[in-house]
Amino acid sequence: MLYALEMLGLVAFAASGSFAAVWARLDVFGVVVLGITTALGGGIIRDVLLGINPPTTLRTWPYLAVGATTALAVFAFHPVLAKLRKAVLLADAVGLGVFATSGTAIALNAGAPVYTACLVGMTTGIGGGALRDVLLREIPLVLRKEIYALAALAGAVLVGVGHLLRLPAAPVTVLAAAVVVTVRVLALWRKWNAPVARGTGAE
Structure with missing residues (x-):
């Protein structure tokens, strides 16, 4: 199930990164590089943090x-x-939802404590997008005021709580991923934002 979720997330993030590259008017090589970086970046960061060498996505x-x-x-x-x-x-x-939750589940399966697994899961979700934005010389989406990292962390925490309560891992992971997607979509639709410092002109 984790493999299927990872493939779904990979396609979703590869499409997201590729569209960003097309809109930035990169050539075909740049589009492929940015798509692959966005898709695989979070998983590579996850595996490095967990000491999995070489990273799963490169094996x-x-x-x-x-x-x-x-x-x-x-x-x-x-x-x-x-x-x-x-x-x-x-x-x-x-x-975001798939990688944040599957990343948490993989960290738990690797023996990481719940606290660590949640942080690794969040990083897995946001890592590829952050690398995409850096390569495009943009402020990473995760550092802007939009609800993004918080949604990923919420999904990771749900997986962690399910693990502590010894609930079935598969349905908990799928439900947590759905929660992340729902929160993110609602944030876009309702224009929810995290607070920013007052007096900066960005409120």
């Missing part, structure tokens, strides 16, 4: 192949897909 070819294929599809069909901007935001939300 087996499907991760790289799925990320590259998704990026190429976005590059080829972006004139049609660009009309689905809301779908791109939804894809990013799905990727």
